[in-house]
Amino acid sequence: MILDNAYDLGLGQRRVMFGSAGAEDQVEHTTDLNDKLQDFVTRVCFGDIWQRDGLSYAERSRITFAMLIAQGKSHELRVHARGALANGVSVLELREVVVHSILYCGIPAAVEGLRALEEVLVEQDRSFDLDGEASRDH
Known part of the structure; x- marks a missing residue:
């Protein structure tokens, strides 16, 4: 792996979004099997694309979460909900990204997105009380 500015930026972005488990721990456990993937994710994904102006x-994060719902990528949904x-x-x-995904991705994809979000909220001890909408519906 070549260490450079893009790599340093990428590692820093991963650290902010995913903590040391998603940054240093991933990089420190790089093997010959996954080194190219880890380098690409760190350097290109988080050191270049995530650093661009315009968004x-x-x-x-909202866009990524929506695209992962569309693809049904349950593991990555949890990772990027945290991020x-x-x-x-x-x-x-x-929650609104999940609701909106019902229209364009279908109910099963939205359910998977909601399931991932719920698991992360429980893990982080966050409230499910958002806007009082559930109590108005009954």
Whole structure:
């Protein structure tokens, strides 16, 4: 792996979004099997694309979460729900991404997105009370 500015930026971005488990721990456990993937993720994904002007980190997180719902990528949904919250995306905004995905991705994909979000909220001991909408519906 070549250490350079893009790599350093990428590692820093991973640290902000995913903590040391998603940054240093991933890199320190790089093997000959996954070194190219880890280098690409750190350097290109988080050191280049996530650093571009035009979208904030929160906007990139909302978009990423939506695309992962569309693809049904349950593991990555959990990872990026954590990252989105670290990037300042509110629980309400993530819930609305899930609701919006019902229209364009279908109910099963939205259910998987909601399941991932719920697991992260429980893990982080966050409230499910967002806007009082559930109590108005009954």
